[in-house]
Amino acid sequence: RLIGLVVQKTKLVDDSAKALQQLLDQLNSESVEDKRQFLATSIRILDKHEDDEKTPCFIFEQMANIVCPPKIESVYQLNLKKAASQEEFIRGSMSKNPYLTSEVGPLMRDVKNRICRDLELQSIGDSDMGMELLVNNKIINLNLAVNRVYEKEWQRSQATPEIPANEVKTPMVIIYRLQGLDGEATEEMVDSLPADQNEERDPEEEFSLTSVMSECNGLNKMLDILVRIDDFTAERDLAYILLKFLNWCCKIQVNRNSILLSQPIPKLLDKLRLILHDESKADLAELLLLITENIINASSNVRNKSSTSKTKTTSSSTSSTSSTSSTS
Numbered sequence: 019r020l021i022g023l024v025v026q027k028t029k030l031v032d033d034s035a036k037a038l039q040q041l042l043d044q045l046n047s048e049s050v051e052d053k054r055q056f057l058a059t060s061i062r063i064l065d066k067h068e069d070d071e072k073t074p075c076f077i078f079e080q081m082a083n084i085v086c087p088p089k090i091e092s093v094y095q096l097n098l099k100k101a102a103s104q105e106e107f108i109r110g111s112m113s114k115n116p117y118l119t120s121e122v123g124p125l126m127r128d129v130k131n132r133i134c135r136d137l138e139l140q141s142i143g144d145s146d147m148g149m150e151l152l153v154n155n156k157i158i159n160l161n162l163a164v165n166r167v168y169e170k171e172w173q174r175s176q177a178t179p180e181i182p183a184n185e186v187k188t189p190m191v192i193i194y195r196l197q198g199l200d201g202e203a204t205e206e207m208v209d210s211l212p213a214d215q216n217e218e219r220d221p222e223e224e225f226s227l228t229s230v231m232s233e234c235n236g237l238n239k240m241l242d243i244l245v246r247i248d249d250f251t252a253e254r255d256l257a258y259i260l261l262k263f264l265n266w267c268c269k270i271q272v273n274r275n276s277i278l279l280s281q282p283i284p285k286l287l288d289k290l291r292l293i294l295h296d297e298s299k300a301d302l303a304e305l306l307l308l309i310t311e312n313i314i315n316a317s318s319n320v321r322n323k324s325s326t327s328k329t330k331t332t333s334s335s336t337s338s339t340s341s342t343s344s345t346s
Contacts, residue, residue: 053084053227058234064243071256074243078259085227085266093120094168094190098133101152101195108196110137116189119164126151126167127160133194142196152193152205159209170211221269228267232276240264241277245285250293250302261305268309274316283317286310 060077067073095116100108112133122132130149134142142148151158154175158167169183172190177183197203231237243260247253267273290306293299 050227054230056084057081057227057230057236061231061234061236061239064239068246071253075256075259078256078263082259082263082266085225085263091120091165093118094165095119095188096122096129096164097189097191098129099191099193101193101200103200104195107199108137108139108194112136119168122164124163124165125160126158126162126164129164129192130160130194148197150195150197150203152195153190153208156206156208157203158192159207162208162211166211167208171208222271225266225269228263229270229272231267232273237264237267237273237277238280240267241280241282241285244289247289248292250289250296250299254299254302257302258305261302261309265305265309265312268312271316274312277313278317282313283310286313 060081064074064077067077095118097115098112098117099115100111117132122129127146130146130151134140134149139149146160151160153167153171156171158171168190173183173186176186176188231240240260240263244257244264247257247260250257268277286306286309290303290310293303293306296303
């Protein structure tokens with residue numbers, strides 16, 4: 019409520035909102051049982067705000083932060099240098115070194131675009147083919163995240179026996195050059211980066227907190243809210259955070275088995291038909307498809323297990339009958 023007050027916002031309201039947010043954030047450090055109780059309580063509160071879009075949206079955001087706390091991105095320094103062989107072809111230089119990753123952008127493409135913009139190289143600014151970026155004498159794919167390149171390429175290359183990779187803080191040197199001017203590139207191409215060992219987690223473990231949704235009627239409540247959304251443009255924010263959280267819930271078996279009882283597939287497909295051909299809502303459509311796929315797979319598994327169980331029962335019965343007949 020406090021965070022939603024905009025028209026009458028004052029310093030007191032702003033301070034109160036910050037204090038409330040700090041209290042909510044403290045839940046991230048509480049016990050698993052406290053977090054489960056918070057999620058269950060949040061679902062019960064939704065009943066009081068059925069006609070209010072902003073409050074459910076805020077509640078789901080807090081629930082999402084409990085299940086998957088947002089990762090705080092590190093800020094690194096970049097030293098953008100022109101290739102020495104192209105001094106005559108590229109006018110000017112990136113004179114504000116070092117640049118911060120937070121001000122340049124998340125992708126290596128953003129670094130390239132910043133260079134093109136500052137050096138007035140508009141002719142290649144819209145193309146990925148005009149400029150190459152090199153780190154450690156390797157050509158870096160422009161789709162890669164700058165922070166990941168820093169951590170996986172730069173930090174590792176600068177590590178020493180005295181300074182481990184994760185303690186390297188020196189600016190990452192990025193060499194930029196116009197493609198093709200120095201002849202055919204011979205350097206190694208980096209199109210992907212190794213994953214961290216802790217990045218690939220079992221969904222059953224990662225989203226285990228959401229199991230409480232099958233115990234507090236949370237899954238049905240989310241489906242009910244989704245059914246009430248008819249205008250995905252006006253209620254886009256609510257739809258997105260709702261589908262995002264529901265998708266997390268459907269990644270664990272207990273929730274998939276529970277939601278099957280509500281026969282959700284027709285409801286999900288009805289909403290999918292409303293947005294499937296709207297490119298601006300591709301992210302919502304993707305979430306709906308992921309949720310539907312998980313539930314259909316769960317339904318198939320249940321049927322297969324049931325069929326296998328019946329087959330075993332029939333086989334056992336037949337075997338028993340045959341044994342009786344033989345004895346007779």
